[in-house]
Amino acid sequence: MHKREADNFRRVLEIKRSELAGGSSDRDEILIQHAADEFDRLQQQLNREVAIRNLDRETRLLRSVEAALARFDDETFGVCLRCDEEIPERRLRAVPWASYCLDCQERIDQRLASGLTEDSAA
Numbered sequence: 001m002h003k004r005e006a007d008n009f010r011r012v013l014e015i016k017r018s019e020l021a022g023g024s025s026d027r028d029e030i031l032i033q034h035a036a037d038e039f040d041r042l043q044q045q046l047n048r049e050v051a052i053r054n055l056d057r058e059t060r061l062l063r064s065v066e067a068a069l070a071r072f073d074d075e076t077f078g079v080c081l082r083c084d085e086e087i088p089e090r091r092l093r094a095v096p097w098a099s100y101c102l103d104c105q106e107r108i109d110q111r112l113a114s115g116l117t118e119d120s121a122a
């Protein structure tokens with residue numbers, strides 16, 4: 001990958017990181033509130049569960065983005081962690097924090113779907 005392209009991806013990842021690290025309004029939903037009304041309480045609990053799921057997803061994404069940024073320092077950005085092949089730029093444009101090429105990702109997803117952890121799949 002050319003340096004100029006790598007710099008572009010890096011910038012995209014840095015922006016994404018600050019977006020994710022900046023947090024979201026979801027955090028407010030997680031705070032336990034005391035509603036007097038039973039219905040309000042159920043609604044709050046539901047919002048809270050959704051917010052926790054969103055936050056969980058954002059946390060995982062943030063970790064992927066940070067890992068991708070760290071790979072710039074190792075000069076391994078854009079290299080599949082599993083097969084050491086270059087990840088096609090088309091894929092990186094869609095998912096700049098991708099750790100794997102599409103083939104490997106599909107294999108990992110299949111293993112995850114069958115109940116194995118990401119570590120054992122990689």
Ligand SMILES: [Zn+2]
Nearest residue numbers: 080083101104
């Ligand atoms: Zn691969």
